[in-house]
Amino acid sequence: MLPDMRLTHATLLAAALAVTTVSSQAPAIQVRPLPLQVPSGSAHPQLTTSSRGVLVSWIEESGKTATLKFAERTPAGWSAPRSVASGTDWFVNWADLPSVLRLADGRLVAHWLRKTHEYLTSYDLLLSSSNDEGKTWSAPFMPHHDGTKTQHGFASLFDIPGGGLGVLWLDGRGTAPEVAGDDGGSMSLRYATFDRAWKQTGESVVDERVCDCCPIATVTTANGVIAAFRDRDPKEIRDIYVARLQNGKWSAGTPVHKDNWEIDDCPVNGPAISARGQQVVVAWFTAINDQGRAYAAFSTDGGRTFGAPARLDDGTSLGHVDVELRVDGSAIATWLEFADRRSELRIRHITASGTKSASVTVANVGRSTGIPRMATSGDEVVLAWTESTPPAGGKGDPVTTVKTAAARLAR
Numbered sequence: 541m542l543p544d545m546r547l548t549h550a551t552l553l554a555a556a557l558a559v560t561t562v563s564s565q566a567p568a569i570q571v572r573p574l575p576l577q578v579p580s581g582s583a584h585p586q587l588t589t590s591s592r593g594v595l596v597s598w599i600e601e602s603g604k605t606a607t608l609k610f611a612e613r614t615p616a617g618w619s620a621p622r623s624v625a626s627g628t629d630w631f632v633n634w635a636d637l638p639s640v641l642r643l644a645d646g647r648l649v650a651h652w653l654r655k656t657h658e659y660l661t662s663y664d665l666l667l668s669s670s671n672d673e674g675k676t677w678s679a680p681f682m683p684h685h686d687g688t689k690t691q692h693g694f695a696s697l698f699d700i701p702g703g704g705l706g707v708l709w710l711d712g713r714g715t716a717p718e719v720a721g722d723d724g725g726s727m728s729l730r731y732a733t734f735d736r737a738w739k740q741t742g743e744s745v746v747d748e749r750v751c752d753c754c755p756i757a758t759v760t761t762a763n764g765v766i767a768a769f770r771d772r773d774p775k776e777i778r779d780i781y782v783a784r785l786q787n788g789k790w791s792a793g794t795p796v797h798k799d800n801w802e803i804d805d806c807p808v809n810g811p812a813i814s815a816r817g818q819q820v821v822v823a824w825f826t827a828i829n830d831q832g833r834a835y836a837a838f839s840t841d842g843g844r845t846f847g848a849p850a851r852l853d854d855g856t857s858l859g860h861v862d863v864e865l866r867v868d869g870s871a872i873a874t875w876l877e878f879a880d881r882r883s884e885l886r887i888r889h890i891t892a893s894g895t896k897s898a899s900v901t902v903a904n905v906g907r908s909t910g911i912p913r914m915a916t917s918g919d920e921v922v923l924a925w926t927e928s929t930p931p932a933g934g935k936g937d938p939v940t941t942v943k944t945a946a947a948r949l950a951r
Contacts, residue, residue, distance in 0.1 A: 560851040560894040567949040569872070569887055569900050574922065574944040576611065576618050583940040584634065585924035587915035588697075590642035594915045594922045597624075597640040597650070598942045599632055606630040608652050610640040610674065613922060618944070622674040624650045631655045631663035634910035634926075635753060635808050636693045640674075644699045645736070648674050651695050651707075662689040665709055667697075669738055683707045683732035683743065688716040691727070694810070696758040698765060705734040706785075708746065708756055708767055727752045729769055729783075731790065746790045747771065751778050755810030755911065762818050763842040768796070768811040770824075776802050780811045780824040782843050796837050796846050799826045809859040814871065814916075818842045821871045821892075823852065825859025832857040834875040838892035850894040853877055854886070862914040864921060872921055872947070874914050876905070885912050885925055887947060902945060903927060921947040 576596065584599045596618070597610040607626040611618040624640060631653040638652040648670040653663045666680040684692050690712030700706045708731050715725035726749040733742045751770035758767045765785040771793055772778050778801055781793035796811075811824040820839040825832065834857040835849035852861065858876040865871050870891045877884045877899070885903045890896040902923060905912075912925035923945045928938035 560890075560896060562896055562898055567889055568897055569889060569947055570950050571887065571900055571902055571923070571945050571947045574617070574946045576942060576944045577621055578609075578942045580939050580941055582942040583926045584632070584637050584910055585913055585926065585942045585944070586637045586639040587913040587922060587924050588639060588641045589915045589917055591644070592642060593917040595640055595642055596922070596924055596942075596944060597638060598924075599638065601632065604628045606632050608638050608640070608650060610650075612642075613917065624670075624674065624677055625652060625668060625680070627652075627654065629655050631661075631693070635755065637755070637911065637913075639695070639697060641697045643705065645703070647671055649697060649705055650677070651697060653693050654680075657689045660689060661691060662712075663691060663693060665692045665695050665707075667705075667707070678738070681738065681740075683709065683734075683740065684711060684713075684730065685743075686711075686713040688713045688719075690716050691753075694753065694755050696756050696767070698758050698760065700733060701760070701764065703736050704741070705738075706758075706765065707732045707734075708758060710750065710753070710756065712752075714748075726750075726772070729756065729767070731785075744790070746783055747781070747793050749773070752806040753808050754778075754806060757811055757813045759813045759815040759820070761815040761820060761842045766813060766815065766820065766843045768813040768822050768824075769793070770807075770810060771795070776804055778803055778807070779826075780822065782813070782822065784843060796822045796824065797835070797849050799828060801826045801828055803827075807859070812862045814863050814865040815843070816865050816867065816869075819865055819869050820846075821863050821865045822846065823861040823863035823871075823873050823875075825857060825861055825875075832859060832878065834859060834861050834873075836861075836863055836871060836873055836890060838869070838871070840869075847892055850890055850892070850896070852888065852890065852896075854899055855879060858883055860911045862912065864914055864916040866916075872914070872916075872949075874902070874912055874923065876912070877901075885923075887914075887923070889949060900947075902947075903943065919948060923947060 754770035834852040837846040
């Protein structure tokens with residue numbers, strides 16, 4: 541059994557996988573530190589991109605107070621950190637990450653989570669906007685209005701083509717005791733839209749039954765937005781699906797690959813997606829027969845169909861993948877590798893045919909690392925993760941600090 545994972549036995553992969561080979565001709569990846577002004581106690585980084593470049597956000601905790609902060613990549617390094625909001629009633633979790641996003645019109649929008657019950661895993665998704673580069677922020681507002689004390693999180697924010705904000709999130713209103721029934725109900729994937737004045741213009745269901753706590757991912761292609769998520773069918777098969785937003789409506793979800801991974805509980809391991817024009821790549825984790833594996837699959841038709849998966853990991857993966865598509869259609873991917881009784885953040889270059897470079901270990905990380913993130917601006921790849929060190933004297937919780945690095949392919 542993998543450490544810190546709850547897995548069950550399942551069937552073998554239903555289709556042949558792409559033959560994945562390490563090539564000495566593949567370009568090597570070079571990684572260098574990218575200093576970020578953060579104190580000890582920082583954690584839970586997220587990366588987003590805009591036409592201006594990469595933006596990093598993270599949480600700092602002091603006593604019972606949590607604060608969402610952010611900085612932007614500049615030619616001279618990271619900008620000075622700025623605060624978005626603080627609270628003593630926030631839901632702070634290693635898997636459900638807040639974010640700060642710069643929209644196409646230059647405005648900033650952020651999201652975080654607020655607890656709605658003292659004992660239950662129950663929280664609301666809060667949004668806020670800034671028109672002055674993050675100096676001031678609007679009063680928080682929500683995309684959901686069901687009023688249930690259930691989970692509303694794992695949000696993904698994106699520009700709506702033509703202007704406005706789109707928000708996808710996992711919504712637990714169907715699990716509320718008054719509506720769930722004997723089977724406990726199910727988590728749904730929901731979508732809301734806001735216009736340029738932040739007026740909500742719609743809310744709809746994308747999928748009625750999805751995995752309870754696997755992060756979701758979105759990307760914009762030449763044909764519109766694609767969402768990648770972990771589905772959940774009545775037989776507890778939890779494979780990665782994609783749905784496409786076209787003419788304001790979401791298509792039915794379709795599998796990227798039929799892993800047929802049957803698992804009775806949420807693995808807390810979502811997919812990653814990246815696109816350039818009609819080219820799309822999705823990366824994900826699966827654990828057939830309790831063997832952790834990380835894969836990537838490529839599409840040349842805007843995510844309608846995908847080729848055979850190419851394996852990313854070197855032996856045993858803990859998942860928590862990320863992926864960025866390059867101009868030539870290849871990709872750079874990251875994942876957590878379990879080796880020598882420890883977790884390592886690794887990165888490598890991979891092509892749709894399965895040819896890959898030797899992996900590079902970016903950092904040795906612990907359980908409190910959470911989910912490493914990656915983003916691309918130009919030919920630079922930015923990485924962010926939480927690094928943990930033992931407490932002074934060896935007693936107490938590990939000390940966490942957000943770290944960032946820059947990676948490039950050797951020419």
